[in-house]
Amino acid sequence: MNDTQRAGATSPFKIRIEEKTHIGADGTRLTAIRDLSLDLKPESMTVLMGPSGCGKTTLLRVVAGLDGDFIGEIDMPPHSRLGFMFQEPRLLPWRTVRQNIELVAAPGFSGEDLDNLAEAVGVAEMLPRYPQELSLGLARRAALARAFSTEPDLLLLDEPFVSLDERTADRLRRLLLDVWSARPTTAVMVTHNAREALLLADQLVLLAPRPTHVVAVETIDIPRAERDTKIIEALHADLSRRFPANFAEL
Amino acid sequence: MSEAALRPDIRRQAAWYARGPWVSILSVAGFLLFWFVAAEIAQSRLLPGPVAVVQYVINESLxxxxxFQLGITLWRVVASFVVAMIIGSALGLLMGQLPAVNRALDPWLIVLLNLPALVIIILAYVWFGLNEAAAIGAVALNKIPNVIVTLREGARALDPGLDEMARAYRLTPWSKFRNVTLPQLQPYFAAASRSGLSLIWKIVLVVELLGRPNGVGFExxxxxxxxxxxxILGYTLTFVAVMLAIEYLLVQPLERYTxxxxNKPV
Structure with missing residues (x-):
């Protein structure tokens, strides 16, 4: 799965948003993002952290091209393939897990690839089942498999592990790392869980409250395998001291 | 009431449902008996018993x-149904998705909903002549507003989360329609066709009565x-039987499939 390098995969992704404003049903204007500029390093994991309601999800939606109503530009290679893991699994309840994955899979993605991927994320036995028969944890695994089946140039993860118990969430984080390391791709994850961010990030991007912009970009170059509890706590203490506003409420 | 006190009730209710078909059959048999007795007492040409009616049906079929008359009527039912479902669904989806279209067409929808079937039928015959197209068009026009109202609700209830998913994964419009939109509309289609078939076959009879040289309504x-x-009873009974067969052999199995x-148990 990790032997092909496509042209798009190494090109950088540039995000420049001058302004993104929501207009409410009653006509009120709410500026979610102002003067945000961010370069994503290819094949690295960028984690966005910010206070809740700061516009993280809005930012992901703009990057994914789901919301074109903003001033600025998103510079990404043409014909980029996208994988998106939402806060909820968002599987189609009337399609089996296998059909859900097949529906979005990359053109060259064979049935065998699908079986291998399902095996890797632990949903092999769930492939013929409908999503409603799955627990939230299993549905998240299926959604993870779906996101990777597109063989994405850009993988977007919007708080993919919220409302899971800590053990399940931790297993899924390691699973994500395993699958992602097998085929590294440019990834952006949104979270408000500081320890999760410190475990997964190559680049940690701290965002300001609404209207949001980048406060700081921290590069964490300790290899992920070596990030045990002690190191994560040390990183956490250091960042809390330097950016109290971003870590206060966590 | 405590749970323990409820339980025997629930069990009795479950047993009642398990005997479902027998209850239905018993109920129909009871009606036939009532009819039979009433006809025996009346002894009138104007209230024939079930035996006489069934004999008539067998005789007339052979x-x-x-x-032939049944087939003609059934054909008109199917034709009007298809026309009404296609036009009604398309308009309903448009109105549900686009507020501007909804505002423009809503007054017409209300007019059409409240226009008596008879008026539409008479005008169709007067303006387009006593022909098949006018008949089927008039029936469809009576059903279309119903389909629109139902499918408009369906279009409004579409899940924006799944829509985002489809767009994020760059599904083609056709794939999105088939895999994301259509399954969400299925209950609304089912509701529209249910009420549709029963409404349409009643109106088809009126159309046939007023301006067709054949069909159950003409007879x-x-x-x-x-x-x-x-x-009269023979024709009615036969057509009711046909509609029941469509419901149980076509509509319900199809619905179970879709x-x-x-809610499949794990």
Whole structure:
């Protein structure tokens, strides 16, 4: 799965948003993002952290091209393939897990690839089942498999592990790392869980409250395998001291 | 009431449902018995018993043209149904998705909903002549506003989360329609077709009575003039049987198939 390098995969992704404003049903204007500029390093994991309601999800939606109503530009290679893991699994309840994955899979993605991927994320036995028969944890695994089946140039993860118990969430984080390391791709994850961010990030991007912009970009170059509890706590203490506003409420 | 006190009730209710088909059969048998007794007491040409009516149906099917008349009517039902569902669904989806279209068409929808079927039928015959197209068009036009109202609700209830998913994964418009939109509309289609079939076949009879030289409606009209109640009951009974068969052999199995993903136990 990790032997092909496509042209798009190494090109950088540039995000420049001058302004993104929501207009409410009653006509009120709410500026979610102002003067945000961010370069994503290819094949690295960028984690966005910010206070809740700061516009993280809005930012992901703009990057994914789901919301074109903003001033600025998103510079990404043409014909980029996208994988998106939402806060909820968002599987189609009337399609089996296998059909859900097949529906979005990359053109060259064979049935065998699908079986291998399902095996890797632990949903092999769930492939013929409908999503409603799955627990939230299993549905998240299926959604993870779906996101990777597109063989994405850009993988977007919007708080993919919220409302899971800590053990399940931790297993899924390691699973994500395993699958992602097998085929590294440019990834952006949104979270408000500081320890999760410190475990997964190559680049940690701290965002300001609404209207949001980048406060700081921290590069964490300790290899992920070596990030045990002690190191994560040390990183956490250091960042809390330097950016109290971003870590206060966590 | 405590849970323990409720439980025998629930069990009795479950047993009642398990005997479902027998209850239905018993209920129909009870009606036939009532009819039979009433006819025996009345002893009138105007209230024939079930035996006489069934005999008439068998006779007319073998030697008369009951099957032909039934076929003609059924064809009109199907044609009007298809036309009404296609046009009604398209308009309903448009109105549900685009507020501007909804505002423009809503007054017409309300007019059409409240226009008596008879008025539409008479005008169709007057303006377009006593022909098949006018008949089917008039029936469809009576059903279209119903379909629109139902499908408009369906279009409004579409899940924006799944829509985002489809767009993020760059599904083609056709794939999105088939895999994301259509399954969400299925219950609304089912509701529209259910109420549709029963409404349409009643209106088809009126259309036939007023301006067609054949069909069940025409036969009913003819036998009304002859005061032949046996024939009237015979035709009615046969058509009801056909509609029941469509419901149980076509509509319900199809619905079970399309909703097989719902609430399956783990």
């Amino acid at each position: 030697h008369g043209d009951l099957v 009913l009209h003819l036998n009304f003039q002859l005061f032949n109640v046996t024939a 909703t097989r993903w719902r």
